[in-house]
Amino acid sequence: MDKIQHKFVQVNGVKIHAAEIGGESSPAVVFLHGFPEIWYSWRHQMIAVAEAGFRAIAPDYRGYGLSDPPPEPDKASYKDIVADLLSLLDALAVQKAFLISKDFGARVAYLFALIHPDRVCGVITMGVPYMPITRISFTDHLPEGFYIARWQKPGRAEADFGRFDNKTVVRNVYILFSRSEIPIAHENQEIMDIVDSSTPLPPWFSEEDLANYGSLYENSGFQTALKVPYRSWSETYNITNEKVEVPALFIMGEKDYVLKLPGMEDYIKSDQMKMFVPKVETVFVPEGSHFVQEQFPEQVNHLILNFLKKDI
Structure with missing residues (x-):
């Protein structure tokens, strides 16, 4: 961790914080996070x-x-994130990169690959598969009481x-999203109340990590995070052309609650993604949860490195 450097890059009117490690002349791998x-x-x-x-x-x-908030957080969008990513690559003199993403970061990665295909070597997503931007709505048939709907x-x-x-x-969301069942609140219950202070952290997530x-x-707080992704699904x-032609890898934990969402397991296991990718x-990953990259880092790292080395 001490070897990771931190910098702030001015892009599109805001300062973006970026952590970085590795030689500047080496092939670039950009990691795109989810929530929280x-x-x-x-x-x-x-x-x-x-x-x-x-x-x-x-x-x-x-x-x-550590990045700046957008000037108008209630108008934040996926388009902003995609534009920031392009400007960040330009500022760091990265002509082409592999994109590795998790959760709603998958949408960011695939949007970027669709809009700027000449800047992408390959895409890895975790937890959320490629979802055609204009044809399948992730929010169409959500269970009542599901956190996204709330x-x-x-x-x-x-x-x-x-x-x-x-x-x-963060603690409560990590506990909820680590479960294999869909986190659903009862009618008069808030999402944060599904767990209480006595509920232990996942064993692979330490108090130091939480701190x-x-x-x-x-x-940053959570103002922008609630706008993107949760209030931006309908963005057009x-x-x-929704076909992504670059090499891609999708890593899914078999204990990830996302698999329980309506139609999701069938979509993933029937190879429907290959129509578009x-x-x-x-x-x-047999015991993997929604946070598979933190839960099983060695296994995920092995998959990532095999993909990167194959597609250099």
Whole structure:
């Protein structure tokens, strides 16, 4: 961790924080986080790819972690994140990169690959598969009481989160999202109340990790994080060809609650993704949760490095 360097890059009117390790002339690998994650969620993978001869770069999106908030957080969008990523690559003199993403970062990675295919060597996603941007809505048939449905309502999550400090919010979400069952709140229950203070952290997630997440969210809070992704699913894009031609890898924990969402397991296991990402390979991690890269770093690192070395 001490070898990871930190820099701030001015892009599109905001300062973006990026963690980095590895030689500047080495092939670049950009890590895109999900929620409630931050650059720190890629700590194990960054070191592994750097030791294998790559340049690892992990930004915090605008409004997340140590990056600046957008000028108007209630208007934040996926398009902003994609534009920031392009400007970040330009500022760091990276002509082409591998994109490794997790959770809603998968949408960022694939949007970028669709809009800027000449800047992408390959895509790895974890936890969330490629979902065609204009044809399949991730939010169409969500179970009642599911957190995404709750957090889409302005003010609902803010009131729920506001009862706790940032560290407790991250703690509760990590516990919830680590389960194999879909986290659902009862009618009069808030999402944060599904777990209580006596519920232990996942065994692979330490108090030190939690403290790091808590301190990073002290800077950003959750205002932008609730807009992107949860209130931005309906964002539209001027994309006519949804086929991604670069090599791709999808890593899915078999204990990931996302598999229980309506139609998701069938979509993933029936290879429907290959209609849109012909070169994708899907790998299941038997005991993996939604945080598979933190839970089983050695196994995930092995999969990543095999992919990167094959597609250099």
